[in-house]
Structure formats: C-alpha cells, structure tokens
Amino acid sequence: MNLFSIALRNLQRRKARMAFLVIGLLIGVATVVSLFSMSASMREDAQHKMENFGANxxxxxxxxxxxxxxxxxxxxxxxxxxxxxxxxxxxxxxxxxxxxxxxxxxxxxxxxxxxxxxxxxxxxxxxxxxxxxxxxxxxxxxxxxxxxxxxxxxxxxxxxxxxxxxxxxxxxxxxxxxxxxxxxxxxxxxxxxxxxxxxxxxxxxxxxxxxxxxxxxxxxxxxxxxxxxxxxxxxxxxxxxIQQVVKSRLHALEQFETFSLAVSIIVLFIGSMVVFVTMMGSVNERCHEIGIFRALGFRKHHIIRLIMTEAVMVSLIAGLCGYLIGIAAATALLPWVADDHAHVLLDPALAIGSVLLAIVIGAVATIYPALHASRLDPADALRNL
Amino acid sequence: MAFIELDQLSKSYATDAGQVTALSETVLQVEEGSFLGVMGPSGSGKSTLLTLLGGLAEPTSGRMLIDDIDVYALGDEKRADFRREYIGFVFQAYNLIPYLTAIENVMLPLAVTRFSAVRQAELATGALNRVGLGHRIDHLPNQLSGGEQERVAIARALVNHPPLILADEPTGSLDSVTSTEIMNLFTQLNRDGQTIIMVTHNTGIEHYFNRIVELKDGAIATDTTLKSEPVAAVG
Structure with a gap:
C-alpha cells in the first residue's frame, strides 16, 4: 500500500468521474494533435509539390x-x-x-x-x-x-x-x-x-x-x-x-498554423478548466476521506502527492487516447483540406509531446485543488470525531 | 510523570453568536496502561477533548504533553508524524475508506512509512487476526457487518503499535451483543498494556473502564478511579 495504489484504487472506484476528466483533457489533446498533424502534413505536401511539380x-x-x-x-x-x-x-x-x-x-x-x-x-x-x-x-x-x-x-x-x-x-x-x-x-x-x-x-x-x-x-x-x-x-x-506560388501557399499554411495554435490554446484552456473544476469537486466530495488520511498521520505533502498522482494518471490516459484519436481525426479530415496523396505523418515527437502536454496541463490544473485538499483542517473534515 | 498531561487546556470556537468555550482550562493526567472513559451529555466537550488529545486541533490555550512531548509545540507536519506514531484512532462511524479492502484499510497508516509491501501485509494481517477478522481481509467495507467494520477500524488503530488509542463512541451503532464483543476486545488490548481513552454516552459499558472522567459544560465534573489494575475481559 502506497500513495500510488491508493490513487489507483480511487480512480477505479470513480470511473464516471475519471472518464469525464479523461474526455475533458482528451478533446484538447486530440484537437492539438489533429491540427498539428494536418498542418505538418500540408507543409510536407507543399514541399513535395515544390520539389516534384514544376520548375522553381x-x-x-x-x-x-x-x-x-x-x-x-x-x-x-x-x-x-x-x-x-x-x-x-x-x-x-x-x-x-x-x-x-x-x-x-x-x-x-x-x-x-x-x-x-x-x-x-x-x-x-x-x-x-x-x-x-x-x-x-x-x-x-x-x-x-x-x-x-x-x-x-x-x-x-x-x-x-x-x-x-x-x-x-x-x-x-x-x-x-x-x-x-x-x-x-x-x-x-x-x-x-x-x-x-x-x-x-x-x-x-x-x-x-x-x-x-x-x-x-x-x-x-x-x-x-x-x-x-x-x-x-x-x-x-x-x-x-519562382517562389511566388510556393510562398503564397506556405503563407496560407502559416495562417492555418496560427489558427491551429489559437484553437489549441482555447481548447486546452477549456480542458484545463474541466480538470480544475472536476478535481475541486472531487476534493470537496472527499473532505471526510482526506480528514481520515490526515488523522492517520498523512502529511500535507502526502495529500498533495495523492491528488497529483490521480491527476497525472488521468492525464497520461488522456494524452495517449488524445494522440490516437487526434491522429485518427487528422487522417479522416486531411483529404478534405489537402490533396489525396497527402498523408498524416506519425511523428514520435508529437506523440511524446502530446502525452507530456496532457500531463503538464492536468498537473497544473490540479495544483490548487491539491493544495486546497492538503490545507483541510482534519478536525473540520472529521466533524463526527 | 504521567503518560498524558493536560495543563490548563482550553478550546474556544468563534460562532455567529460569539465565542463559545468548548473546553475550559482542563487539567488531567492519564497514566500509561489506563482505560479511561470520558462521559457526559452532548455539548459537554467530550469530542473537543478527544480532538485535542488526537492532535487534530490547536487549543486556544494551555499545553498537552504525551510521553513528555509538547504536542502543540510541534509544527503541523511533525504533528502528523506524531499522530501516525503515537495515536490509533477508532472513529464513531468506523471511517473506513470504502474503495479499499479490509487489509488495505488496515495498511493505510503504513502507506506513508518505509515498510515494504510485504511487511505492511504482515503487520495488517497480524492486526486483523488480533481482532478476529483474519478470514475477511479481502472484503470491502460494504461487504462487512457493523461489528466487523468496527473490528477493521480497531485493527487499523493497532497496526503500527501506537502507545495510545482514542476511540469515539465505538459501540454507538452496534447491537448489545456486538457491543459486548467490541468492549471485550478493547479490554483485552488494555490488559496487554494498551492505553485507551474512549468517549461514550453509553452508561452500560462504564464497568469496562478503570477510570471515568465526566465532563459538564466544558469542564471536568467528576474524575472516578474504578480499578487500579486493567480489568479482566467480561464474557
């Protein structure tokens, strides 16, 4: 029994809440992955055309x-x-x-x-x-x-x-x-x-x-x-x-990338808010439980680590699922925005980056709820003691 | 020197109606190996006393020494360590974690120690066997009866061998037969040298204690020593 196993058992019990958290973050990560995959593929496609079609x-x-x-x-x-x-x-x-x-x-x-x-x-x-x-x-x-x-x-x-x-x-x-x-x-x-x-x-x-x-x-x-x-x-x-055509296409791509970045930031912000609100709700719901932990000798940083471990586990799942769904979405959408021969690039850096992004966002959004949990007065949390 | 010394310990709360004194300048010494019953009507300060004894709330004034340690001079984190090492809590409503099995609940105080998983399991199994629940270690709390949940709570309080057990109305929601079993268990623990302080309304269990402190309006009204030696188990 350690903090990790307690966090894991709690997540297993609260499947609906965990699913809600995962979906909240997953949508953000999937959006980022799909937009970045599409813009990377479109850039690759533009370069491919530049290289293979016509004189430059x-x-x-x-x-x-x-x-x-x-x-x-x-x-x-x-x-x-x-x-x-x-x-x-x-x-x-x-x-x-x-x-x-x-x-x-x-x-x-x-x-x-x-x-x-x-x-x-x-x-x-x-x-x-x-x-x-x-x-x-x-x-x-x-x-x-x-x-x-x-x-x-x-x-x-x-x-x-x-x-x-x-x-x-x-x-x-x-x-x-x-x-x-x-x-x-x-x-x-x-x-x-x-x-x-x-x-x-x-x-x-x-x-x-x-x-x-x-x-x-x-x-x-x-x-x-x-x-x-x-x-x-x-x-x-x-x-x-002869760079005019290529440059105009690349300029359009840069605009698309800027748009993608803006959309990603908004969606990720919403995702982080979902994590924040859900984790705050979870902490408030678990006041009594946290009071028990504190009464049994858990230090404040144990409570912080417990809550953060749950957030990181959820974020890890959201990051992995978000990457896969984002790639699938990009594969489905790319033919609508690029030529038929354009294909989604499976970039390991994007895979690792999307998982890390999910973990960072999940962890940052959970800092305040974790601190709030650690500051709960055990006597107040255990009213019936 | 007594194992527990309360020196002019007071606790007040601010309410909408003004300052309310829950415990007033209490002086109390408890020897090691005692089985102390704290009794009194509702609002007499029993729960406040138990909360202060457990190191869970800052007193408004006064001092509390346990094993010669000034508990409220410790910082918040050190006091958490103190609770883990010195005090076993048995809560009124058992307060088991619903998503953990009996053995996992018992292992909770060990989760933030350096004991290995194997050692934790050994200690928890030993504690559960001691309270007669070795056969139900993998059951969740909702799969256990009230008496069994109480036993798990007692095993959790015992698992790291704390010098002091604080119990809050442990028989409050149990039938008379199960209450007797639980009180016999506490008596046996006391006979083994365990110091126990129990808050209760139940006058029917007075005879289990070797000392009774009765609180009234936040102050000790009576302090009665019933037996000088730990009591024998009642069948």
Whole structure:
C-alpha cells in the first residue's frame, strides 16, 4: 500500500468521474494533435509539390528590358539587349555544388511560326523532360515521339480544327498532331510544341535556347543558394527563383498554423478548466476521506502527492487516447483540406509531446485543488470525531 | 510523570453568536496502561477533548504533553508524524475508506512509512487476526457487518503499535451483543498494556473502564478511579 495504489484504487472506484476528466483533457489533446498533424502534413505536401511539380528556377538570357504589361494586358516592352542561351553551356549545371539537388533541366526555344496564314507561338522542348515537368497537363493522345510529331494547346486545336492523329502545316511543312493538351487556362493553350532540334532548325537558332526551366529538390537545399550557383555557372544567363506560388501557399499554411495554435490554446484552456473544476469537486466530495488520511498521520505533502498522482494518471490516459484519436481525426479530415496523396505523418515527437502536454496541463490544473485538499483542517473534515 | 498531561487546556470556537468555550482550562493526567472513559451529555466537550488529545486541533490555550512531548509545540507536519506514531484512532462511524479492502484499510497508516509491501501485509494481517477478522481481509467495507467494520477500524488503530488509542463512541451503532464483543476486545488490548481513552454516552459499558472522567459544560465534573489494575475481559 502506497500513495500510488491508493490513487489507483480511487480512480477505479470513480470511473464516471475519471472518464469525464479523461474526455475533458482528451478533446484538447486530440484537437492539438489533429491540427498539428494536418498542418505538418500540408507543409510536407507543399514541399513535395515544390520539389516534384514544376520548375522553381528559371534561367533566361541576360536582358535589359522593362515589361509593359499588367493584369494580362500586354502593351509591349522596351528591350535594349537580348541574347540567346547556348545549349552546350547547360553541361555547366552539373558542376555546381548543389548539382545533386537538380531534379530536371528543361531547355526551351520559342519563336513565331505560320499556320494557315496565322502567326502562332511555337516552342521547342525536350519531350522526355517537359511532359514530366508539367504534370498538370492532361494530354489527349500521345506526347512527342518523333521529329514529325507536334503537341498543340487546346486553343490552337480549336482555332485550326485539329484532332489527335490529324495533320498540321507549320511553316509549310506537315506534322502529325500526336496530342492535344486539355485547357489549362494559361498561355500553354496557345502553344504548338515540337521537339527542340526541330524548333531550333525552324527558327534558325541551332544550338540556342530561349530559356531553361530547372526543377530543384528543395527539401534540403536553399533555392537562393542554387540560384547564385547557377548564375556563376552560366554568366550570360539571368537566373531567378519562382517562389511566388510556393510562398503564397506556405503563407496560407502559416495562417492555418496560427489558427491551429489559437484553437489549441482555447481548447486546452477549456480542458484545463474541466480538470480544475472536476478535481475541486472531487476534493470537496472527499473532505471526510482526506480528514481520515490526515488523522492517520498523512502529511500535507502526502495529500498533495495523492491528488497529483490521480491527476497525472488521468492525464497520461488522456494524452495517449488524445494522440490516437487526434491522429485518427487528422487522417479522416486531411483529404478534405489537402490533396489525396497527402498523408498524416506519425511523428514520435508529437506523440511524446502530446502525452507530456496532457500531463503538464492536468498537473497544473490540479495544483490548487491539491493544495486546497492538503490545507483541510482534519478536525473540520472529521466533524463526527 | 504521567503518560498524558493536560495543563490548563482550553478550546474556544468563534460562532455567529460569539465565542463559545468548548473546553475550559482542563487539567488531567492519564497514566500509561489506563482505560479511561470520558462521559457526559452532548455539548459537554467530550469530542473537543478527544480532538485535542488526537492532535487534530490547536487549543486556544494551555499545553498537552504525551510521553513528555509538547504536542502543540510541534509544527503541523511533525504533528502528523506524531499522530501516525503515537495515536490509533477508532472513529464513531468506523471511517473506513470504502474503495479499499479490509487489509488495505488496515495498511493505510503504513502507506506513508518505509515498510515494504510485504511487511505492511504482515503487520495488517497480524492486526486483523488480533481482532478476529483474519478470514475477511479481502472484503470491502460494504461487504462487512457493523461489528466487523468496527473490528477493521480497531485493527487499523493497532497496526503500527501506537502507545495510545482514542476511540469515539465505538459501540454507538452496534447491537448489545456486538457491543459486548467490541468492549471485550478493547479490554483485552488494555490488559496487554494498551492505553485507551474512549468517549461514550453509553452508561452500560462504564464497568469496562478503570477510570471515568465526566465532563459538564466544558469542564471536568467528576474524575472516578474504578480499578487500579486493567480489568479482566467480561464474557
């Protein structure tokens, strides 16, 4: 018989009260776990997208121009100097310190060609890379498999009434329409894609490139550093990081995390109040019992330890159950707030942290009831002595 | 020197009606091995005297020595230790902890000592055997009769061999047969050298005591020595 066994026996007897305490804390812990799990998964998902979907570094020729467009209205530009990139220089990318972080290099050349007396934007690409890089493209038909194949944007197909397998004359040369990109709502809808060598020949720019998109794995690499490294490797190029989309998504995530923190604090505060009120009620209900303990020689700190032990035991159960329920809730809710492939991460630190959080909250909320119990006058508690 | 010495011990309570003196400048000596009965009408100060003897309430004035220890000069925590080591309580309503079995209730005073679990169980079993309840050690209080609960309460008071047992109306809620059994048990303990102070209304058990103090209006009205030696058990 010791304080732990007395506390355990009391909890076993007062199952309903214990369940109420556990639920009070459990809801708080489960809320924290589910919100933090979801935000961690969403952050992981955002990073995953950043790493695997689309370019995040753009390499363009050095230029001194001022763009004159805003909100989709193109008014022209003032270009003072333009030069093309040299395709052969791309091997320099393999020499940068963070070369292992480069996932894909997608060289491109763009120019204007004529189709049925209409000027059309044509883009030469490396088909093996381009269609992996633009994973949001949905293609009817096939990708470019030969130098006779083209893939056209949806607007081009509509304008020239093209279908998959049909023919198109570009600059008086006939090509097969291998595939049509479904509407993207972007400039891709107005493009004709051909293989890079074909476009270079067509535009008279053999061995030259208009720009290069680079996909870098950024889970463990600083993009800004890579931009500097690529700038050094390609001195004639202008290198910039495409961070706007990622940053806006991360900003939204930060807002979600702030919201999660606020909700967690409120729910945990309510949980701690539930513990406080329940433990106070329990102490008041057990005045007589505490008086017996004191009469039998329990010191004040024995009473404090007895009450605190009960609170810690309840909190431990609430922490464990809260973590499991929180993970289950996050798993159920995540598909509603993130893409299908996002999954809840089982983080041991979160598991340990949630249990410790429950114990700390339970213990802190019980300090006053425990002190109150220890200060009960044994003579008052045992009125009938 | 007497085992217990009350020196001008007083206790007053503040009430809405003003200050009420429950015990007034009481002087009393109790020798070791006594079986003292404290009697008197309701409101005479019996319970206050027992509370003060148990170290459970601060006197308004005066001094109390038990085994030459000035009990109320001790701090609150030291007084808790004193209660655990010196006093065994037998409460009026048994005051067993309802969610603990008989043996666990008896082990309670040992729960905050350094005795191992095995030693605690040995001592508690010994105490329960001594009160004739060795066969019901695993029963909860609500599975025991009133007399059995009283025996568990006595075993709990005895388990750590305190020099003094304070009993408050131990026969108050028992039938006459069970009351006799319980009083015989106390008598046997007294014959074994145990000092016992018992508060009671029950004049039918006066003959068990070797001394009776009668209180009236918070003061000792009579102090009668019945027997000089511990009494023999009455069958």
């Amino acid at each position: 570094i753009l390499v363009t020729p050095t230029r001194n121009d001022l763009a004159l467009n805003y909100g989709g209205m193109v008014l022209g530009g003032v270009t003072t100097q333009t030069s093309d990139l040299i395709e052969a220089d791309l091997v320099n990318l393999d020499t940068i310190p963070n070369a292992r972080n480069i996932a894909m290099v997608a060289p491109k050349i763009i120019g204007v060609a004529v189709v049925a007396d209409t000027k059309v934007l044509i883009m030469g690409v490396d088909p093996k890379v381009e269609f992996r890089l633009k994973r949001w493209w949905t293609l009817d038909g096939d990708a470019i498999n030969s130098q006779q194949d083209v893939v056209v944007g949806s607007q081009v197909a509509k304008t020239f009434n093209l279908s998959v397998g049909g023919a198109i004359d570009v600059d008086q040369k006939t090509y097969r329409v291998a595939g049509i990109i479904q509407p993207t709502g972007s400039q891709d809808d107005d493009l004709i894609l051909v293989s890079l060598p074909v476009a270079q020949t067509m535009l008279g720019k053999e061995g030259k490139l208009s720009f290069v998109e680079v996909a870098a794995l950024c889970g463990d690499c600083p993009v800004d550093d890579m931009v500097k490294q690529i700038s050094a490797a390609l001195p004639v190029a202008q290198v910039s990081a």
